[in-house]
Amino acid sequence: MGRLFLFEARKLARQKSLFICLAIAVVLIILNAAVIAMMEKLTGDESGIIIFGVASFTKNAFSNSSFFLLLSVIITLFCCDDYSNGTIKNIYSKGYSHAQVYFTKYLFSLALSLVLASLCILISYIIGVAFAKRDDCGNLGAVMVCELVTVIGYHGIFFAVSMMLCKVGGSLAINILAPTVFGLVLSLSTLLLQSTVENTKVDFGYIWFETVYNELSASTVEAKEYVRAVLMSLIYAGGFITLGYFVNRRKEV
Numbered sequence: 001m002g003r004l005f006l007f008e009a010r011k012l013a014r015q016k017s018l019f020i021c022l023a024i025a026v027v028l029i030i031l032n033a034a035v036i037a038m039m040e041k042l043t044g045d046e047s048g049i050i051i052f053g054v055a056s057f058t059k060n061a062f063s064n065s066s067f068f069l070l071l072s073v074i075i076t077l078f079c080c081d082d083y084s085n086g087t088i089k090n091i092y093s094k095g096y097s098h099a100q101v102y103f104t105k106y107l108f109s110l111a112l113s114l115v116l117a118s119l120c121i122l123i124s125y126i127i128g129v130a131f132a133k134r135d136d137c138g139n140l141g142a143v144m145v146c147e148l149v150t151v152i153g154y155h156g157i158f159f160a161v162s163m164m165l166c167k168v169g170g171s172l173a174i175n176i177l178a179p180t181v182f183g184l185v186l187s188l189s190t191l192l193l194q195s196t197v198e199n200t201k202v203d204f205g206y207i208w209f210e211t212v213y214n215e216l217s218a219s220t221v222e223a224k225e226y227v228r229a230v231l232m233s234l235i236y237a238g239g240f241i242t243l244g245y246f247v248n249r250r251k252e253v
Contacts, residue, residue: 004096004104012112017077025065025120032064033057033127040133053135054128059143059217061124062117071113071151072158072175078109079162080171098249106159106241113155117148143216146229150209150216154179156237160244166251183210209233 012018033052040051062068082088091101121144157179162171186204194200205211212232215225 008108021070021074028065052132054132055135055140057128057132058125061121065120067120068154075158076162076171076175080168083166102245110155113151117151146216146226149230149233153233153236156240160240163244164247183208
């Protein structure tokens with residue numbers, strides 16, 4: 001499988017979309033820092049509330065960079081490239097099994113996702129230290145670890161969808177739109193339930209990443225929220241990766 005990893009690395013080095021998406025993420029982080037700093041200058045000084053703080057800005061690294069949107073593009077293009085240009089036939093002709101190809105792509109793209117996520121966090125932290133005010137950084141390390149685990153969950157979904165469809169257009173459409181649509185459906189379902197059932201505490205949003213991520217971005221995070229983030233991410237990743245494997249191996253190449 002070592003040669004497969006080298007093949008994926010060489011292919012990634014030629015993928016211009018990766019560097020474009022990374023550049024966009026950095027620009028978005030800088031722009032958001034400028035906007036938040038301006039907001040604090042206009043309102044924060046009067047209220048005494050720290051709007052642009054090191055910890056708060058770092059915790060929101062993914063939302064400030066539209067990371068998951070850009071990740072969906074990167075993973076989709078990475079996974080579908082071999083199927084689009086027919087390279088996948090040459091790979092299988094060399095004797096590699098579906099499992100070897102599938103899980104090599106999975107591990108390589110997962111490592112790539114975690115590296116990109118870590119870069120976004122690091123860049124956000126450096127900008128925060130350079131320009132933001134000091135706020136409570138007590139739980140910052142634990143939050144960052146949990147947010148990296150949510151990257152595993154998101155990556156699992158993007159990867160599985162791409163490997164099941166093996167087509168750029170359909171995979172991009174689902175990976176970009178489905179998370180937003182699903183979140184909206186859950187929010188609407190919660191509102192409908194709460195409007196019809198009195199005193200209900202049911203919130204369907206807790207079965208999706210967006211709610212969990214928002215909780216991790218809060219100033220205070222309870223222990224159960226760390227556990228929920230880790231468990232949900234691993235369950236989604238495991239379920240989608242397993243489903244993706246069984247669907248992908250049935251495809252004709």
